[in-house]
Amino acid sequence: MFSSTLKKILIIIDLVALICILIFSINRDIQLEKQYPGDLRNRVVGARLQQDGKSPYFYKWKREDGYRYLDPQNSDSLKVSNITASPFFHDLLFPVCNLSQRTISLIQFCLQYVMLIVITVAFICLSKNILSRWAILNTSVIFTCTQAWKMLIADGQMYLFVAFGMTAFIFGILQDKKSFRLWIASLAAIILVLIRPIAFVIFIPYVLIFEKSKKFVITSAAIFVLYSVFVLFSRHEKEYWMDYYHALKEEVKLHQDDHPTTQLNEKVPKPASLEGFNFYEVSKNQQEHPITVYSENGNFFVLFEKLTHKKISVRSLTLLWIAATVILCLLMYIKRNQMEQWQIALFCLLLYMLAELLSPIHRHQYNTIQWLPMLLLSCTFIEFIPRWLIACLIVGLILNIFNFTFLLMRHTLGEYVWLISLFLIGLRKQMNKPAWKLQ
Numbered sequence: 001m002f003s004s005t006l007k008k009i010l011i012i013i014d015l016v017a018l019i020c021i022l023i024f025s026i027n028r029d030i031q032l033e034k035q036y037p038g039d040l041r042n043r044v045v046g047a048r049l050q051q052d053g054k055s056p057y058f059y060k061w062k063r064e065d066g067y068r069y070l071d072p073q074n075s076d077s078l079k080v081s082n083i084t085a086s087p088f089f090h091d092l093l094f095p096v097c098n099l100s101q102r103t104i105s106l107i108q109f110c111l112q113y114v115m116l117i118v119i120t121v122a123f124i125c126l127s128k129n130i131l132s133r134w135a136i137l138n139t140s141v142i143f144t145c146t147q148a149w150k151m152l153i154a155d156g157q158m159y160l161f162v163a164f165g166m167t168a169f170i171f172g173i174l175q176d177k178k179s180f181r182l183w184i185a186s187l188a189a190i191i192l193v194l195i196r197p198i199a200f201v202i203f204i205p206y207v208l209i210f211e212k213s214k215k216f217v218i219t220s221a222a223i224f225v226l227y228s229v230f231v232l233f234s235r236h237e238k239e240y241w242m243d244y245y246h247a248l249k250e251e252v253k254l255h256q257d258d259h260p261t262t263q264l265n266e267k268v269p270k271p272a273s274l275e276g277f278n279f280y281e282v283s284k285n286q287q288e289h290p291i292t293v294y295s296e297n298g299n300f301f302v303l304f305e306k307l308t309h310k311k312i313s314v315r316s317l318t319l320l321w322i323a324a325t326v327i328l329c330l331l332m333y334i335k336r337n338q339m340e341q342w343q344i345a346l347f348c349l350l351l352y353m354l355a356e357l358l359s360p361i362h363r364h365q366y367n368t369i370q371w372l373p374m375l376l377l378s379c380t381f382i383e384f385i386p387r388w389l390i391a392c393l394i395v396g397l398i399l400n401i402f403n404f405t406f407l408l409m410r411h412t413l414g415e416y417v418w419l420i421s422l423f424l425i426g427l428r429k430q431m432n433k434p435a436w437k438l439q
Contacts, residue, residue, distance in 0.1 A: 014134070018141045025144035026113070029153045031289040033109045036282045037156025041071045041274075044104055046083040047093035053236055056083045056090065057247035060265045067274065075268035079261040080250035085158060087240035088194035102276025105156060112153065112160050116140060119167045123376040126174055135379035139397070140372070146400045147411055148368035150293045157366040158195075165192045166349055166373040169202070173216075173345045186219040194227065198355045201325065202348035208333050209344070248361075255361045256301075256314060294403050295365035298412035300358050306409070314360045321358040325351060331427055338429045342381055347426040349374055353419060365411060368400060371418055378425060385425055386435045392421040 046056040048068060059081045061070055074082045090097075096104055120140040127133045143149060152160060165188050172185030192199040203220065206213040231237040253260040272279060300320070304312045312320075332339070332347055339347070353370065356363055378385060378393060399407075399414030407413070425431075 011134075014138070018138065021141050021145065025141075025149070028150070028291060029109070029144075031285065032150065032154045032291055032293075033105060033156075034282070034285045035154065035289075035291075036277050036279070037105055037108075037154060038073050040105055040108060040156025041101060042074065042081075042083045043085050043090070043093060043156075043158060044097055044101060045069050045071050045074075046085055047090040047097035049083075050087060050090045050236070050240060051094055051097060055236070055240055055243045057081055057240075057243040059083065060263075061268050062266055067271070070268065070271070070274065072268060072270050072274070075265075077262045077265060078250070078254065079263045080247050080254070084247070084251060086195055086197065087237060087244055088191075089158065089161075090240075100275040105277075108156060109153070115160050115164045116144070119164060119373065119376065122167050122171045123373075123380050126171065127380045129383065132380050132382045135382050136376050139375055139379050142397065142401070143372055143375075146368065146397070147294050147365050147403075148371075148400060150291070151295055151365040152369050154291070154293050155364075155366060157369075159366050159369045162192065162196055163370050163372050165195065166370065167376075170342075170345050170349075170373060170377055174342055182215055182219055185216055186223055189220050190223045190227070192352075193224070196352075198359070199352050201351040201355055204325070204329055204351060205332055205344055205348050208329060209336050252314060252360045256311075258314075293365070294411070296409055296411045297362040297364060298357060298368070298409075298415050299360075299363055301360060302362070303409070303412065317358055317360055321355060324354060324358070328354070328423070335427055335429070339427070340381075340431050342377060343426045343428075343431055346374060346377055346422060350419065350422055350426060357415070357419065368411065368415060371415065374422055375418070378422065381431070383434045384431045389421050389425055392417055396421065 045059075049056040049059055058079060059069065061074060071082065076082075096107060099107075120136060123136045124133050127136060151157070168188035169185050169192065172181045172183070172188055175181050175184075189199075189202060192202065203217065206217050210217060231241060250260050252258070270279075301312050301317055304310070328347075328351065332344075336344075353374075356367060356370070375393060375397070378390075382390065396414040396417040399410045399417065402410075404410050
């Protein structure tokens with residue numbers, strides 16, 4: 001047992017270390033944002049096209065369109081565009097999509113750190129003791145050192161919005177005011193599905209325990225029906241969702257090297273500047289502040305091909321996902337009366353991550369940011385988790401921070417360590433009794 005004085009010293013040292021890490025991460029990310037987050041551009045163009053009543057998913061730039069829809073990265077011989085966000089996500093960008101690209105980039109950069117703070121505070125509010133609060137704070141700050149976070153900032157990606165939605169879902173499910181939590185959880189869950197349709201799997205466990213969760217399921221269904229009615233009676237939304245579906249099919253062909261549809265497209269120019277981004281300054285900044293971001297595609301089909309030197313078909317991959325989901329849900333149903341509310345919420349999100357890992361579309365390193373809410377949920381109930389499982393979660397975090405050159409696919413390995421460890425936590429019995437004593 002540590003003495004009171006030693007505890008205070010350790011807390012001060014830890015706090016100073018976290019402040020230093022955060023300052024380092026913010027300074028690094030400021031430089032990354034200046035180096036043009038390219039993926040953000042296709043979200044902005046997609047939102048502008050939808051706002052103007054045009055479907056974005058098979059859009060190819062034409063000279064008469066001017067710079068409003070210009071994306072230097074959307075230059076290829078494919079029929080499908082590089083715009084892959086859902087129509088709903090584009091709708092969320094309507095209030096800012098007409099601002100300059102530089103302004104939007106700065107807004108998103110600031111918003112990402114605001115969301116990180118809100119996510120952290122939400123889990124601290126759910127925690128019951130000082131140890132879990134320190135674990136949450138440490139995990140959130142240290143997570144900014146992962147390759148996932150760096151690539152999120154460098155590419156201007158959207159996946160922290162998904163993590164934010166996951167947090168809102170967990171917070172709504174677990175906080176005490178039942179009527180209030182119902183709407184938060186239901187709205188967050190439906191928004192997750194509308195941003196990432198494969199997230200529908202989070203409802204499966206709650207359907208299986210319908211008697212205990214019927215208010216959540218019914219409320220969520222009502223919200224989804226209301227949105228569906230809006231889509232059906234909207235002039236363009238139905239068209240956007242249909243095109244989104246067909247575009248995803250083309251994306252699967254592209255990522256599986258299965259002859260995606262091609263066509264003759266007009267050559268996209270590479271301008272010297274674009275809405276506040278001067279590409280000479282971007283290049284200069286990259287040379288003055290070189291920041292290497294290491295990315296891996298952690299899909300199961302990628303690992304399968306690396307290990308066997310054979311490709312797994314999309315059909316086989318789909319059947320594997322269905323079988324794994326059914327088996328896990330069966331286990332959850334058998335243990336449903338022994339699982340705590342937070343374990344069920346964790347299990348739901350893990351089903352979504354399983355669907356991601358078994359997706360036929362490459363998932364880049366920024367997708368890993370979606371693990372953050374599940375790690376923080378584990379920190380929230382850390383005293384109920386055996387120390388060996390806590391050690392596994394820490395190992396996964398280390399593997400996603402450091403580039404151990406002797407270890408192939410280290411970040412992917414870290415993700416699968418999280419997947420297995422968190423499933424064991426989610427399905428473990430007696431998680432309402434401390435696994436070890438708080439010191």
